[in-house]
Amino acid sequence: MNILITAGGTSERIDNVRSITNHSTGRLGKAIGECFLAQGHHVTYVTTPQAVRPVNQANLSIIEIETTKELASTLLNQFEQQSFDGIIHGMAVSDFTTETTLSEDIFIEKLAAKLTNDNTLNDLTSLTEALYHSLDEIGQTVQQAKKIPSGTDRLLLFLKKNPKIIAMLRDHQPQAVLVGFKLLVGVSFEELVHVGSALLTKNNCDFILANDLEQIHDKQHVGILIDATGQTTTAQTKSEIAQLIVNKVEEKWRSQS
Template sequence: MLTNKTIILGITGGIAAYKAATLCSRLVQAGAKVHVIMTESAARFITPLTLQTLSRNPVHIDTFDERDPAVVSHIHLADHADLIVVAPATANAIGKMANGLADDMLSTTLLAATSPVLVAPAMNVHMYEHPAVAQNLQTLVDRGVMFVDPGEGQLACGYVAKGRLAEPEEIVHAIEEWFSRSRKLAGKHVLVTAGGTMERLDPVRYLTNDSSGKMGFAIAEAALLMGAEVTVVAGRTTVEPPAGVKLVQIESAQQMLEAVTAHFETADIVVKAAAVADYRPARQQEQKLKKTGETLTLELERTTDILQLLGERKTHQLLVGFAAETQQIAHYAMDKLTRKNCDLIVANDVSAEGAGFNGDTNIVQLYGKEGLIQELPLLSKRETASRILEVAVQRLPHLPQSRSFGE
């Protein structure tokens, strides 16, 4: 699985740096091309010669030690990496990554990289739990950085607590899992809707909802990491879409309907994560409405049910709908799945703590025609998205690859 994959192994200055030798050896044995970048502090815990011998490649420490005049080393390394692994990652290294600092070879390479990054933190438990470190970790999570959480056990400082570097075998397993996942949707087209729609009353007012777009964008990012071509039809959102998707920006439910149907035929998986308005004003005023009395009555009309329409039209597409409920979750989820001819329904109780709009976590249940498939605990929306797509991939028919967007 790792044969001929180019992996940059970043080693920072903690006592756990000695484990990086085993990690490097395991990756090389698995067939990876490993290029080690060490910080100066790391070189005080383990010698560059050790890593050079194990990786069979020169070890980089000094940004200004340019050995090949034909390339700029940190740019060359960043451009050719399939994955960057930082293990161990100290609190200082994590802080640099989160704040975009680039004052050594490793941090400069990380700032220039476009490949995925996997971080394995290692530090004292109090450092790991410090609010500044927690905030930096969350910043990196929000950017799509992957983590192998530290384990609990005897720390070098004497504490028995969380903070020790994950074992090399665990990190290798996480790397293999990522590369395995990155091929599952290769050649497939995933269509995702995200955010909330806006239904105009007049030029300055509209009806909308609390959807942030975070769940839809997490689905899109997970699909990208699994190798898919991804189109996102997005309404009003509070976060930026992931880089690499084809973004179609819309405002109203009608515009979302038109955009989704335009891309539906070429899609293999369709994930309707957007919160689409069920009703819109029957008349949109051309000028701003003025106050005319103590009350105002609005006449609303139904919008087209996009999910139901797709369920009626689908041929080969795997259709995934969302059901945000506050009661009788299973009943409403299965009813929606049946009525709208979905293949999967992702249901959640938006009144539950950690599962509502705008947050970074979710608690969901996955339903298929046979009933409840999986019940996922409180997870980040990124992890939730990955789990949803894993189930979707298992149910995807083995059909010819979808046509390209230009056909």
């Protein structure tokens, strides 16, 4: 099988020396990749510079990205070049990317200037609309500094929503067995299954691996694999999750062939 795996956590640049990222280490993706490789499959492994990854070996191609935008362009490029039998989208993709940054003083000056020039702000509705419009304009301010000065007491960081990578996978690789991931924190088994099932349906996945951050520590990593029929299988460690995913993807692929 020809397998694509994404793993690690994307970073969104604030300036040339600062970024926003998440705590994903890529360890689960590494375990899944190694398990597929051990079964003789070819793996294209898309990851981030800070994440762990399988050791270089035959049948393994590693591609590094940093931002969500780079991830999207890399995947589209791969989809143009080859067809995948399975896609394991385990990367922790940033929900938001940076739009611009402003010091407190500059932000207040810009907002005050816009509002004082508007003579129609005579009720709450018009004031609210003006604020939304002003924030939208200010958010589009081009970030000029390569390194933001640290002299301000308060820095305002504007973030805008990233597109959902998982939403595009089925459209571009309709033949692939698609596995998505959902991480929640401090929820019940029922809630994990409910949210995971909704994500599976929304993005037309074959499987979703739902897990709770509070159930991930030391050698334990509880994961619930949900299929399109709603059936669940629970694993207790990263190696168990990896073997479970490989077995299920192989089984699904054989049934489609």
